[in-house]
Amino acid sequence: MATQIPLVDYLVLGDDPHLVANECSECGARFFDRRNACAGCGGTEFKKVDVGPNGTLRTFTIVAFAAPGIDVPFVSGVVDCDGTSVRANVVHVEPDPEHVTMGMPVRLVTFPIGTDTAGSEAIGFGFEPAA
Amino acid sequence: MAEDVWILGIHMTKFGKHADLDTVDLAAEAAQAALRDGGVTMKDMGVLAAGNLMAANAGIGQQLQKQIGQTGIPVFNVANACATGATALRTAIMAVKAGEAEMGLAVGVEKLSGAGLLSGGTRRADDDTWTPRGRYGAVAPVDGRIGTETMPGVFAQIGMEYGHRYGGTSFELFARISEKNHAHSTLNPLAAYSKKMSLEQIMGDVMIAYPNTRPMCSANCDGAAAAVVVSDSKLKTLSIEQQRRAVKVSASVLTSDPWQESCQILPDVNTLTRNAATQAYEQAGIGPEDLDLVELHDCFATAELVHYDNLGLCEVGGAVDFFNSGATWRDGATPVNVSGGLESKGHPIAATGIANIWEVCHHLRGEAGDRQIQGAKVGLAHVIGLGSACGVHILEKSAA
Numbered sequence: 001m002a003t004q005i006p007l008v009d010y011l012v013l014g015d016d017p018h019l020v021a022n023e024c025s026e027c028g029a030r031f032f033d034r035r036n037a038c039a040g041c042g043g044t045e046f047k048k049v050d051v052g053p054n055g056t057l058r059t060f061t062i063v064a065f066a067a068p069g070i071d072v073p074f075v076s077g078v079v080d081c082d083g084t085s086v087r088a089n090v091v092h093v094e095p096d097p098e099h100v101t102m103g104m105p106v107r108l109v110t111f112p113i114g115t116d117t118a119g120s121e122a123i124g125f126g127f128e129p130a131a
Numbered sequence: 132m133a134e135d136v137w138i139l140g141i142h143m144t145k146f147g148k149h150a151d152l153d154t155v156d157l158a159a160e161a162a163q164a165a166l167r168d169g170g171v172t173m174k175d176m177g178v179l180a181a182g183n184l185m186a187a188n189a190g191i192g193q194q195l196q197k198q199i200g201q202t203g204i205p206v207f208n209v210a211n212a213c214a215t216g217a218t219a220l221r222t223a224i225m226a227v228k229a230g231e232a233e234m235g236l237a238v239g240v241e242k243l244s245g246a247g248l249l250s251g252g253t254r255r256a257d258d259d260t261w262t263p264r265g266r267y268g269a270v271a272p273v274d275g276r277i278g279t280e281t282m283p284g285v286f287a288q289i290g291m292e293y294g295h296r297y298g299g300t301s302f303e304l305f306a307r308i309s310e311k312n313h314a315h316s317t318l319n320p321l322a323a324y325s326k327k328m329s330l331e332q333i334m335g336d337v338m339i340a341y342p343n344t345r346p347m348c349s350a351n352c353d354g355a356a357a358a359v360v361v362s363d364s365k366l367k368t369l370s371i372e373q374q375r376r377a378v379k380v381s382a383s384v385l386t387s388d389p390w391q392e393s394c395q396i397l398p399d400v401n402t403l404t405r406n407a408a409t410q411a412y413e414q415a416g417i418g419p420e421d422l423d424l425v426e427l428h429d430c431f432a433t434a435e436l437v438h439y440d441n442l443g444l445c446e447v448g449g450a451v452d453f454f455n456s457g458a459t460w461r462d463g464a465t466p467v468n469v470s471g472g473l474e475s476k477g478h479p480i481a482a483t484g485i486a487n488i489w490e491v492c493h494h495l496r497g498e499a500g501d502r503q504i505q506g507a508k509v510g511l512a513h514v515i516g517l518g519s520a521c522g523v524h525i526l527e528k529s530a531a
Contacts, residue, residue: 005261005263005270006268006270007269007270007271007273007276007277008267008268008269008270008273008277009263009267009268009269010267010268029390029392030392031395032267032395033266033267034266039390039395040390058292058295059288059289059291059292059295059397060288060291061279061283061284061287061288061291061340061341061342061343062338062340062341063275063279063281063283063284063340063341064337064338064339064340064341065248065281065283065337065338065339065340066248066251066254066274066275066279066281066284067248067251067252067253067254067274067275068253068254069254069256069275070254070274070275071275072275074275076278076279076284076288077278077288078278078288078292078393078396078397083392084392085392085393085396085397086396087277087278087396087397088277088278089275089276089277089278097302097341097342102291102294102295103295113271113276114257114271116257116258116259116260116261117259117260118260120260120261122261122270122271124276124277125277
């Protein structure tokens with residue numbers, strides 16, 4: 001089987017793919033990249049936490065015009081995963097306002113985005129309707 | 132207590148395509164006209180603050196001095212995204228307030244005709260091998276794979292989020308905001324686009340990022356704007372005519388975005404605008420109900436709606452009802468973007484935060500011609516630069 005590599009380092013692959021965040025030990029603010037101090041409270045201790053795979057769609061847009069090489073239309077949104085906001089595409093849904101709705105329950109899914117010359121497969125993530 | 136500061140002279144160039152003029156030409160045109168408008172010259176200026184975002188490392192301030200007068204005064208070249216013009220103005224105001232200068236010049240200029248998407252307009256090709264790069268260890272470009280980096284898409288989500296929280300929004304509602312601004316622009320000879328557009332035309336135009344169609348997006352164009360500011364004590368030594376046309380800067384505020392959950396997932400343009408507005412009303416001793424006109428940052432139709440609320444023009448959550456009441460049309464209770472706004476007047480980035488001041492001053496001086504808001508005494512100008520920076524200025528007609 002080809003080796004797999006996540007699109008970003010805050011996506012953990014395996015049997016139970018999920019996102020991870022750096023959580024401020026003082027105030028609980030979460031960041032998907034590294035921080036020297038918490039932007040919210042200034043705390044300097046962080047711990048890795050798993051972000052739950054289920055959420056609701058808090059806002060979205062349907063991008064119809066983007067850089068060359070990006071397949072349009074696609075749905076970009078913000079998913080509220082139990083209080084942690086996640087930026088992602090909404091996938092496995094018709095990209096129109098009849099099928100994508102505010103507050104809809106969604107869940108994390110992963111999928112291959114391509115194989116490189118060394119045979120390694122990159123895995124991306126998105127959220128699909130959960131209902 | 133620092134003394135009051137006044138706008139003594141101000142100018143904006145025609146916004147649109149200026150194929151034969153470069154940024155220095157446009158900045159010079161605006162600066163010289165602002166100086167003339169104030170009845171002063173470069174020799175009177177004690178400080179210069181200037182911005183040109185797309186060439187922020189080029190030193191537009193010194194380039195401008197070489198074009199219109201090198202007097203050796205301190206120059207502050209500023210860059211603060213779409214709030215660059217307001218930042219230049221605020222810098223000049225701070226210098227005067229601090230007593231470091233009696234008069235200052237602020238200039239913003241941009242050449243943006245035909246620029247297309249300013250963010251997310253290009254995406255590099257994938258590498259031959261997946262190699263983690265950058266802060267997120269991304270093995271490939273993420274625009275379009277993890278959401279969108281385009282401004283129409285980001286601001287679409289900002290407007291849609293407001294709708295999700297408070298209800299009442301729709302594609303048509305956002306399009307009607309655009310319809311208003313395009314209607315307003317027909318009275319503005321300096322607007323890049325001054326064509327009335329029907330709701331059907333707006334909704335039927337090219338979709339960029341739902342619900343923003345092309346006419347609901349700010350128009351890329353060329354332009355410049357400049358303002359001369361003066362201290363209260365210096366103004367008193369000038370002519371009666373200069374004192375009569377001077378416009379009081381009752382509040383000058385610049386904020387950045389305080390941390391909020393999700394602000395690094397989707398930019399939070401709300402909190403810093405609310406903070407800026409609160410500070411500005413307090414500084415000016417004026418409330419939103421006192422405003423005769425507002426120029427706010429409608430970089431997209433979806434943005435205008437949220438700023439009704441952020442600027443306190445309506446009650447919290449009431450922006451949809453407020454718009455539906457007709458309040459923000461030029462004959463309404465609180466006319467918003469009677470210039471046509473960024474959607475039709477245009478958005479030459481660094482010029483925008485001074486051009487909106489010019490619009491307000493024009494009305495307060497009673498010089499706005501066909502689009503004059505009769506009896507205007509107080510106005511507010513607002514800009515947002517994503518990242519984020521927010522400038523709010525409240526201006527009052529001279530009592531002289």
